Amino acid sequence: MSRRNKISNGIGYAILIVISIIWLFPFVCLVLQSFRSYILEPGGQVNYLLPKTFSLDSYKFLFDPESKFFRWYGNTLIIATFVSVLQTIFVLMVSYALSRMRFKGREFLMRFWLVLGMFPGFLSMICLYFLLKQFGLTQAGAIPGLILIGFASSGMGYYVCKGYFDTIPKSLDEAARIDGANRFQVFTIMLIPLSKPIIIYTALVAFMAPWCDYIFASYIAFGYSDSYNVAVAMYRWVMTNDYQGYFTRFCAGGLLIAVPITILFMCLQKYYVEGVTGGAVKG
Amino acid sequence: MDKGKQPSGMGKIAGFFKWFGADIADIGTTFAKGNWMTKVSFLIMGFGPLLRKQFLRGIAFLAAEIAFICYMVFFGAGYLKDITTLGTQGRGFNPDGTVSYGDNSFLILLYSILSIIIIIAFIFVWRLNVRQNRNAERLLAEGKKLATVKQDFVSLLDEHFDKTLLALPVLGVFLFIVLPIAFMICVAFTNYDATHQAPAQLFTWVGLQNFKDLFSFGTSGFGSTFVTILLWTIVWAFFATFLNYFLGMAVAILINKKGIKFKKLWRTILVMTIAVPQFVSLLYIGKMFAPDGLVNGYLMRWGLIDSAIPFWQDPTLAKILIIVLNCWVGIPYIMLICTGLLMNIPADLYESARIDGANAFQMFRKITLPYMLFVTGPFLLTQFTGNLNNFNIIYLLSGGGPTSMSLNGGAGYTDLLVTWLYKLTLNDTNYKMASVIGIMVFLVTAIISLVVYNILPSVKDEEGFQ
Amino acid sequence: MKKRVLALVMSTAMIASVLTACGGKDDSSNNNTPATDTNNTATDNSNASADNSSAPAENVDYGTGEITIWVAENVQTFTQDQVKAFQEANPQYAGYTVTVEPVGEGDAASNMITDVEGGADIYGFAQDQLARLVSSGAIMPVTGEYATWVAEQNDAGAAAAATVGGTTYAFPITSDNGYFLYYDKSVVKDPTSLDAIVADCEAAGKGIYMEINSGWYQPAFFFGAGCTLTYDLDDAGNFTACNIDYASENGVAALKAIINLHKSPMFVNGSAASNATNCAAIVDGTWDADTIKTMFGDNYACAKLPKFTVDGRDYQLGGFGGFKLLGIKPQTDSNKMQVCLAIAQFLSGEETQLARYKAVSWGPSNKAAQQSSDVQADVALSALAAQLAETIPQGQYPNEYWQLATSLGDDVISGNYDNASDEDLMAVLETFQATCKSYAGQ
Structure with a gap:
């Protein structure tokens, strides 16, 4: 029995090591x-892995103020922070209302939002562009524009959070209400502290999304490089012919983005797991 | 959702008309029986509440009416009157060479829709105003007191807290989701494309022409392309969902296995893919499989192949590669989810199975899989619909290519409906066709969701969780 | 009271304009002295603007405003410096804040079409986008003296490329949008025959690069075999007719040559030198010259495109000669329009073109600049010149054509036609031809 176990564990380790190599390989190459x-x-x-000489040229380029890399980095950081905070607030608000309160039109609202979610997002891109333009939130004003787009409609993504609220017993609410608390107090004083994992999860997911946002950001900020985010700026380095030989700079930039996010992610991994698992079960 | 209570379609429609008729009758009675304050409120909203000292409500209604009138007079009406033509006055050049723009079809359509939405919203507010007047009268007649301003305020944080909470999110969804979608649905019935770009060139209504084009087969029709892409979209969504699901579950089971150490390390390694932004990792990986990329380079140097493997050039290879690479992206998510869920399965179930002499595979088939499928059913559905519209993977890896003479509209063999839609929007500025395809994407997603949802074993009553 | 304020403002403005005008005259005459043979251009310059604005440019107050210019990334700094110098030399335009943004020539046209009002005032683009820009109303016609200036100053091909249906729309800045062969001397011995080049590359285990799935490179084969593909346009930039004879024996020969090239294990589809690895020969343009010089080192060499052989017959590879242009978007303000025209004219003038050649090796379209000794001595440019003799000036093509050509190329690369008979290929080309014609409504 124990020999069989040893063999099967050995196979298990072998598979895990192979998997780890496959999963880490691209990142090692990138570095x-x-x-x-x-x-x-x-x-x-290039079709070889190890550079012939070790050099920091790409990083020097990025750290040179003329390259604007840190401006784009800052833009993305600002967008990500604001979207993260505001989206979390919106999601919490919607989730509380839908989980704890019964009002006329609740069913309709949920079903309507479900249907809306089935329309592909790009459809609305051009329309949103001109809508934002009307308020001066494109090009030079693209950063507030992108923040607005990022959180304004985020109430629709309430599923995971509402599912979590649903698991918190309603009897707690009722007890608090008997003690004289109104719903606002129940929400802010009781429910929110109980929901730390889901709040962190929502904020983390919202924070990570803008780093990847190429499509919308390139559309809203077009032709105004001061409002680009890192994805828009760096996508050009590999995909357009104007930027010859930017590949290593792309790798270096990618690394500078990936490292802080990965560290943040690893620190909050526990909550993330709780969020996705909860979300999966609740659908 | 509570499906049992839903009446049949016909019944629903009949019910709606019944309700509608009753509502109109109710408005009539309110006017006929109401006192003068209520009657004036029909015209000047909030008049009644103001005189009844419900200032908060009164001012809110009055402000809504004034804002509505101002909007319509100074903004909305100007656009709304052109909705049938979408503008007639084109662009012209002045003698000195400068240009003067006339109407702008785009803005006419956009703001007309906005105005229509606002009119509907206003009717609702007006109806609410009428009802509140009636309720107030009734309460006073019964000798009860009306809510004071302070009570109104407090109620917004208590029994009407839902209104406070939902006001902004619902407004946001209306402005940034509903309005654009309504706009783009309308565009599907216009000739808005590269040669009809407002404000330089106006566009106008063309009826169902674009839908006819989509379903026309032939050298320049979109029909056969649409079918090809639709099929691949479904095949892709199927593989991307289920391959990831089972492989991810397998990895989770492996890591959870008794006797495997460093569980946290293995998980962390996998989870890196979630943390690193996809546009960095996927763009890099996509290039690795180029004809002169890293993979081909090493294979050739080791003498395993003579000429480069056309990973992205061969349609079949490209499709397979995308599905495989998607595993790289998707397995960690599933692994995380499954890890959490696997721990929830009672250990004694396995124990008793082992006593009955079941082997590992049997236990998986009889205990683990049914449990997992039951619990993650709705999640699988959202994964599936998500994959139908999985833009990033395709766009960053293959860009939809390779294209072919047998596909029209710039579509390639690995294009999903959404990526094709994106190409049409951005590269061709062919908005009319993009809108038509967008509507099709919606239909496909909705139909599949509906069908799958109804056969899921774990469709549960939402209240069941509480 | 109101009137008095107005009068005060008016007089201040007048004084200011007079002052700036004086400064302007001074500076511009100073600026004109150094190069003797540019005097010509400079006088033309002032004449042109004078005629168009129906008053001497120096006495007009152009007011203030903002102007955005979009150019390719590698000339951003160059353009910025040039505009700055221009504004210093001509203070009547100094009230305008000019921003230069790096927007690729491919993206520029799409962005302009998406939102004309939000787009740049002056933008660079490759000339194949012109018809699209005209038909969507994203570009302003260049009239009067400016149009004459464009026609006089630039080579005939460039001037024609800036014209749609008899109206000039843009200022040419380069004539070097063509391609030719770069090769590694140590590998490729005979650069005149495609078969020999392929054989040499295969022997050395090094790649031969050409982007055969691009509507721009692909016609090298078809035109070389004697086929034609051009479009006729009306004044509004709409395509009226397509002149194509791909579905012919010559077309089949060309397609077979493409297929043969693709069959070589060392062939790589691509034209971006900086992405090429293990390369010994590449069909590319002058913009990549520096990258390729580094790549090949001492073995760097260029030549016109080779001959290809099909069924015992030799054909010389042809292709397109293209141009880069500067366009101005339709303006609503007359003063700003004048300023934009002046800047565009300056940026496309002889001096700037020469300076641009020196800065980033873009081959000039200006006739005088082309005669400069530096330009004449450039290896890559002379290879290009030799190749351009074999090519046709690129006209206007519908946007869909580029996609269609990519599709044809992708079909070749995916191996769909590897075993196709002549009849199959003819059928493919007949579809291609019919589709091309359908874009012109034929």
Whole structure:
């Protein structure tokens, strides 16, 4: 029995090690390439792994104020922070109303939002562009515009959070109300402290989304490089012919973005797991 | 959702008309029987509440009416009157070479829709105003007291707290989701494309022409392309969902296995893919499989192949590769979810199975899988519909390619309906066709969701959780 | 009271304009002296603007405003410096704040079409986008003296490229949008025959790069085999007719040559030198010259495109000669329009073109600049010149054409036609031809 166990554990480890290699390989490549000099060893994704000489050229380029990289980085950070905070507030508000209160039109609202979610988002892109333009929130004003777009309709994503609220016994609310608390107090004093994991989960997911937002951001900010976010700016480095030899700079930039987010993510991983698991069960 | 209570379609419609008729009758009675304050309130909203000292409500209604009138007079009406033509006055050049723009079809359509939504909302508010007047009269007749301003305020944080909470989110959804969607549905019935770009060139209504184009087969019709892409979209969503699901579950089971150490380490390694922004990781991985990329380079150097494998150039290979690479992206999510859920399965179930002599596979099939499927059913459905519209993977990895002479509208073999829609919107500025396809995407998603939802074993009453 | 204030404002404005005008005259005459053979251009400059605004430019107050310029990333700094110098030399335009943004020539047209009002005032684009811009109303016609200036100053191809249906719409800035062969001398021995190049590359295990799924590179084969593909346009930028004979024996020969090239294990589809790895020969343009110089080092060499052989017959690879243009979006303000025109003219003038050549090696379209000794001595540019003799000036093509050509190329690359008979290929080309014609409503 124990021999069989040993063998099966051995196979298990072997598989896990292979999986780990596959999963880590691209990141290792990314790190290695970011240390290749774009001056001495030009080219895109060269077909060898280890750079011939170790160099910090790409990083020097990014840290040079002329490259605007940190402006884009800052833009994204601002967008991500605001969207994260405001979206969390919106989601909590909607979730509380839908989970704890019964009002006319509640069923209709939930069903209506479900149907709306089935329309592909790009459909509304051009329309949103002109809508935002009317308020001066495109191009030069693209950052507040992107924040607005990021959180304004986020109430629709209440599922996970509402599912979590549903699991908190209603008897707690009732007890508090008997003690004289109104709903606002129940919500802010009792329910929110109980919902720490889901709040962190919502905020974390909302925080990570803007780092990837290429489509909308490039549309809203077009032709005004001061309002680009990192995704828009760096996507050009690999996808358009105007930027020759930016590949290693892309890798370096990608790394500078990935490292802080990964660290943040790892620290909050516990809550993230709780959120996705809860979300999956509640649908 | 509580499906049992839903009446049949016909019954629903009949019920609606009944309700509607009753509502109109109710408005009539309120006017006929109401006192003069109520009657004036029909015209000047909030008049009644103001005189009854319900200032908060009164001012709110009055403000709504004034705002509505101002909006319509100074803004909405100007656009709304052109809705049938979408503008007639085109652009012209002045003698000195400057341009003067006339109507703008885009803004006419957009603000007309906004105005229509606002008119509907106003009717609702007006109806509410009428009802409140009636209720107030009734309460006074019964000798009860009306809510004071202070009580009104307090109620917004208590029994009417839902209104406070939902006001902004609902407004946001209306402005940023409903309005654009309504707009784009309308665009599907116009000729808004590259040669009809407002404000330089006006566009106008064309009826069902674009739908006819979508379903026309032939060299320049979109019909066969649409069918090809639709099929691949469904195949892709199926594989992307279920392959990830089972592989992810397998990895989770493996990590959870007794005797495997460093559980946290393995999980953390996998979870890196979630943390690193996809546009970095996927763009990089996409390039790895280029003909002169890293993978081909090493395979050739090791002498395993003579010429580069056309990973992205061959339609079939590209499709397979995308599904495989999607596992790289998707497995960690599923693994996390399953890890949490697997721990919830009572251990004694396995124990008794083992005593009955079941092997590991049997236990998986009889205990683990049914449980997991039951619990994650709705999640699988959302995954599936999510994958139908999974833009990032396709766009960042293959960009939809390879294209072919047998596909029209710039579509490629790995394009999903959404990525095709994106190409039409951005590269071709062919908004009319993009809108038509967008509506089709909606229909496909809605139909599949409806069908799957009804066959799911775990459709539960929402209240059941509480 | 009101009147007095107004009068005060008016007089201040007048004084200011007179002052700036004096400064302007001074500066511009100073600026004109150094290069003797540019005097010509400079006088033309002032004449043109004078005629168009029906008053001497120096005495007009152009007011203030903002102007955005979109250019490719690698000339952003260059353009910024040039505009700055221009404004210093011509203070009557100094009231305008000019921002130069890096927007790729491909994106510029799409962005302009999406939102004309939000787009740049002056923008650079490759000339194949012109018809699209005209038909969607995103570009302003260039008239009067400016149009004459464009026609006189630039080579015939460039001037024609800036014209749709008899109206000039843009200011040409380069004539070098063509492609030719870069190769590694140590690998490729005979750059005149495609078969020999392929053989050399295969022997050395190095890649031969050409972007055969691009509507721009692909016609090298078809035009080389004697086929034609052009479109006729009306004044509004709409396509009226397509002149194409791809569905012919010559077309089949060209397609077979493309298929043969794709069959080589060392062939790689691509034209971006900076993304190429393990490359010994690449069909590319002058914009990549520097990258390729680094890549090949001492073995750097260029030549016109080779001959290809199908069924025992030799054909010389042809292709497109294209141009880069500067366009101005339709303006609502007359003063701003004048300023935009002046800036665009300056940015496309002889001096700027030469300076641009020196800064980023963009081959000039200005006739005088082309005669400069530096330009004449450039290896890449002379290879290009030799190749351009074999090409046709690129006209206007509908946007869908580029997609269609990509589809044809992708079909070749995915191996769909590897075993196709001549009849199959003819059928493919007949579809291609019919689809091309359908874009012109034929």
